[in-house]
Structure formats: structure tokens, C-alpha cells
Amino acid sequence: MAAMAASPSPRRRPARAETRRRIVDAATEVFARQGIAATSLNEIAAAAGLTKGAVYSNFAGRDDLVLTIMEEHLVERMHLATTVFGDLADLDEATTEAGARLASGIDTDATWHRLLLEYWGIAMRNPTVHSGLARRRAQLREAVTAAIAKAAAQHGLDLPLPPEQLAVVMLALSNGLAVERGVEAAAVPDTLFSDVLKLLVTPRPQR
Amino acid sequence: MAAMAASPSPRRRPARAETRRRIVDAATEVFARQGIAATSLNEIAAAAGLTKGAVYSNFAGRDDLVLTIMEEHLVERMHLATTVFGDLADLDEATTEAGARLASGIDTDATWHRLLLEYWGIAMRNPTVHSGLARRRAQLREAVTAAIAKAAAQHGLDLPLPPEQLAVVMLALSNGLAVERGVEAAAVPDTLFSDVLKLLVTPRPQR
DNA sequence: CCTACTCGATACCGACCGGTATCGAGTAGG
């Protein structure tokens, strides 16, 4: 209780939880560059200008650190996803915009997709990690589902597929197209995501 | 040149390249169970009933072994993919069938998808591996493209998207839905793949 | 001012990794 917020006193000790942030930020960067499995605690600590001892002083171990980082990113990612399906008036414009933003996400967040898929691989062999990822992923799925349902109601569409299934397809396409982009960028046009989105949102013809 | 094919003589030495097969098969199984990165040469050799020395006698090293296995699987996978878009007469039936087979592939070949995505992660940080994967992936993409184009011509469809882009979407969905299935199987209905395929294959309405 | 405590640096542990040198058992060619 003796912590005074108004005094920027020249404290020698760096701060209690600021070290934690330093470690998390450094680990995030190194993970993005090298991958999770290929990064050691020493590298993380060195990138943060600290040593392994500091990491073990702030985290239970390697797994705890990884969990913390992915948890943080997953939350951040969910907030982003919920805002993607915006409140545009025109349907064409809305789908194009949403698709474009998702597509740009694929590009700029390429490292994120790499990290997520590696984490997914870890989760597939570790029940504890799996349940955590499943929880977050379910939240994300529900958020996207709600956004799709809302957008559909707004534009008076009756979708050819249930919103929750469309949400799954969007998530799957996001990861899947990121993979194909990674293999050969030229094979995945920028407009592809929104093109597909339009096809999936447009009601089926009478045949 | 003295190799006699007609004599099943009781040779003590197990065979020349049979050992190689034993190693490949064992490695395939262990990789499927534990992942590539988490598997050591000792484990592979032990699973094959051999030792590390045998592996180094048949392969240049760990990377060479991994490459061999993935190459083998990628080829096998391509042959499978080219036959998926079959020669059914009815359009609905054809898309349903193709979607169902792709969907079942997602399920039964779950371990394959895990392996491929891990390998993709490796390729993303290793130019040599990347180029090899890109080569195979391009072949696969072309094969699927050709199959789609052929099926479209057969049914007199004019597709709402170019065949090569549809092929990319199919590949992306295959991986992406496999990921979502791994996270929560109940979120990905069996029919989802074929439902989406139908929507993507049906020509756009006049609006 | 002094004590009790926090936290990060240092040094170190056992385990395990990929890779290599060596050597002996087994085989084929003459």
C-alpha cells in the first residue's frame, strides 16, 4: 500500500511486474521469429536483457510462459475478429470490406498464424493445452457467429448456411489460406477471401 | 548383376533396402504419434528394432529421413486428391460425394494433417524445405485444378471462380477444417465441406 | 539504521540430442 503513483522516484529495482512484461514481450518477438519449439529459455531471457533465473522467478516454467503469451494473443485476436464484420450499410461493400480485412490479416499476421498453428500442434498432443485452446476458440467462434448473424439480419439476408457453420468456415479459411499463402503467395489472390465470402453469403438460386 | 530374383534363399542379412523400409515405416508411425520435432533418431531406430547407426547407414541424417517420409506422403496424397473429384453424372451427387470424401479425409487423416502442418511450420523457416514443399504443393494444386475444370466441363457449369482459385480454396478448407475439427469436432459437421463446395460451385444468381 | 524479505544473476545438474569413429559379424565374388 505504500506504492505512490505520483512519484516517479528513481527506483533502482526496475519494478515488480515490469520485468514480467519485458519477458513476455521479448518472448513474443523471439517466438514470432523462430517458433515456439525452437526457442530456448536462454534466448528469451537474453532478448529481454535478463537471465533464465529471472524467467523462473516470474513464471512457473517454459510451459507457463508459452501459455501466458498465447492466452494474451488469443484474447487480442478475438477483439479484432469481432470488429471485422463491421456495420456497413451495403451488402457488397460489407462483404468486400470484411473479406479484405480478413485477407490483410492473413498477410500482416502471417507470423501469428504460424504461431497459432504451432500451438495447435502442441495442443493436439497435450490435453491441458488443448482444453485451454478449445475454450478460447469457442469464444472466438461464438463472436464471429454473432457478428455474422447480426450482419445478416441487418441486410435482411437468409443465409444458405447457419451462422455458426459459416463462422467455422471463416476461421478455417483464415488459417487454411494463410497456409497456402505461406507456400506460394501468388496462388492466393488478395480478393479470394472476399470472393468466397460473397459466394457463401449470397442465398442459393432457385436452380 | 548376380542378383537372382527367382531364388528366395534363406539369406541371413535382412536385405539391402528392406531395412530402409523398416526405418521409414517406423518413423512414419512414431511421427504420427509424437510429431516430427518431438521424435529423436533413437526412438525411430528403436521402433524399427534397430539402432541409430542403421539410420545413419541408410540416410544422410535426420533431415533426410524426414524429407523422405514427407515426400512419400505428399505423392500418395496427390494421387488420392486427383481421384476425389470423380466422374459422377449428377452434379449434386458429384459435389456431395467429393465433399464427403474430402470430409472423411479430414477425419481419418487427422494425423496426416497434423504432420503436414508441422512440416509446413518447418518449411516456413527453412528455404530448402520450403521449396520442396512448394513444388509438391503446386503439383497438387494443379491436379485439383484440372479435376475441377474437367468436372465443370462435364456438367456444363460456368464456375463463379476460376478453377485454380477454387482449388486453392479446397486445399485451404481441407487444412483449415481439420484444424477446427482438432479443436472441437462437434463444431465441424460432416456435411459442412460438401455444403460449402456446392455453394462455391453453383453459378451466382442474377441478383 | 537495521532487519526481513524479494528478486534476479550465477553456477551447476542430469538428461538427451544429432552426429561420428570404430569394429565385428555376415555376405558375395573369385
Place this chain on the structure above:
DNA sequence: CCTACTCGATACCGGTCGGTATCGAGTAGG
């Protein structure tokens, strides 16, 4: 039968990993 050779087992290398025990510098409370 004997020699030249193949191939896999064994033993070992240097290096790196996650994790821990310890210790001293710095801080807060009294």
C-alpha cells in the same frame, strides 16, 4: 576357402536443453 566389402551395433563426442540451488544486491517496514 579366402578375401574384399557391406552394414548395423556400440561407444562416445560436443553441445544444449529445462530446471534448481545458492547467493548477493537492493528494498521496504519497523
